Amino acid sequence: MNSDLQHTLEVFPKNDFKNNLVNWFLAEQRNLPWRLNKDPYRVWVSEIMLQQTRVETVIPFYNKFMQLFPTVADLANAKEEKVLKAWEGLGYYSRARNLQSAVREVHEVYNGQVPNTPENISKLKGVGPYTAGAILSIAYGIPEPAVDGNVMRVLSRILTIREDIGVPKNRKIFEQAVRALISHEDPSAFNQGMMELGALICTPTNPACLLCPVREQCMAFENGLVNELPIKSKKKAPKQVELVVGVIKNKEGKFLIQQRPQTGLLANMWEFPTAELKSNLLSKGDTLGFFLNEEYKIEVEELAYHFSIEHVFTHLVWKIDVYVGNTIKESNSLTTHKWVSLEECKDLPFPVVHQKIYQQIEKSQL
DNA sequence: AATACGGGGCC
DNA sequence: GGCCCAGTATT
Structure with missing residues (x-):
């Protein structure tokens, strides 16, 4: 001891x-x-x-x-x-x-x-x-x-x-x-x-x-040391991450959501399609557009900036621009992504920041 | 030994 | 804006 x-x-x-x-x-x-x-x-x-x-x-x-x-x-x-x-x-x-x-x-x-x-x-x-x-x-x-x-x-x-x-x-x-x-x-x-x-x-x-x-x-x-104790070292500042999120609606009025990987941050939770901005060569809209095309083979018309939201975690900060668009894609359900109504979102586990997004979308009646 | 891992409430 | 909260797993 x-x-x-x-x-x-x-x-x-x-x-x-x-x-x-x-x-x-x-x-x-x-x-x-x-x-x-x-x-x-x-x-x-x-x-x-x-x-x-x-x-x-x-x-x-x-x-x-x-x-x-x-x-x-x-x-x-x-x-x-x-x-x-x-x-x-x-x-x-x-x-x-x-x-x-x-x-x-x-x-x-x-x-x-x-x-x-x-x-x-x-x-x-x-x-x-x-x-x-x-x-x-x-x-x-x-x-x-x-x-x-x-x-x-x-x-x-x-x-x-x-x-x-x-x-x-x-x-x-x-x-x-x-x-x-x-x-x-x-x-x-x-x-x-x-x-x-x-x-x-x-x-x-x-x-x-x-x-x-x-x-x-x-x-x-x-000994008058109450305000000096305990001694605790400071933690370093969180890292900033820039994201683009797409709220994409199909012909049936359903929205595309995806399930996060089974390990890491917010494992297995559902979210709107999300792309990270890795370089400055592409605009945010293009980054999202290419991601949706690559990942889901969908073309989106009028992919337009809608609002921004910031979310603070212990070790990082997400700075998110939310874009909204429509696609002619038909609904089909797969394991790691789904087309759902906003009501159906509420039955699935969503991280708080994506709850805020679907609440905002619901309020603006898209 | 350091870092990843949420979200909210208080000052 | 920083701190802290009835911490643990992973690297």
Whole structure:
């Protein structure tokens, strides 16, 4: 173990901290849908949805998802497209695909029982060190660390840990700290209490120290370092990508949509035909026209600029020009592209930016 | 060790 | 406009 941390922990009032935290959590915890019971499957789904996603955002998705797929068997037997549709708008869609894949494994290999050992649960797709610890502690009462961004921020302040919380390997330092502090009587309340504290009191900016149940144990508070901790390195700016999107209507009034590849960004989601601008030699309209001709063998009349839209992802920015046009092409349905009405679009999983496009088109009544 | 992977809400 | 969010998989 990190020797600074080891020394800190030797003199740290562990029992006071643990008792204050657990009692505060048991008294003040929010009433959240995944806290209804300790069904490991329900806990699992909530933990996957909560990855990099705020509680308030998750709640409506979680309620709908549990209604659609109440048990391991229901999710295992569902069509992937239905699962993606339920995830639509939540982001990080590989979470949904990995969750279903892992649930199918639990259904088949473990007879529907979510594994209760670190070794087995960590083998499941989409279950990393945080999620493994969260399920084991919350659903099974096993004293394993569940270190997320909240826990690193809280412990950084409580123990004045100066390791950069943006560096992945440093998570292990915080896991060691949790192992030294965790309640063995109620590991669930301890881990959830750490996260709840981070969400409600020990927030990134303007933490509510005067309301904090462990202020007496907080070394950052004692030393006036609350605003200096945690230390977190900055991430680099997202890359800009210029795209042209075609909203192409055929004689039957249906629109051409395509399915994205099964790996990478927005995998398996549906979208309007999209071409990336790679050189300045071609205009945007020509780039799109050649793409449609090459990919779908269609000629489009009056391919005209309609509007622009920008969409920001974590690691890139799409700057999109949307063009509209008509074709004499007849409808036929293939696997990776379809001709559909705007109403039919709403039954398929679309990334938010393409939802915005079909909403805009619908509004302008094309 | 770095990068890919969504989307929204807050300051 | 940047930061952050109950992170994980891949390279």
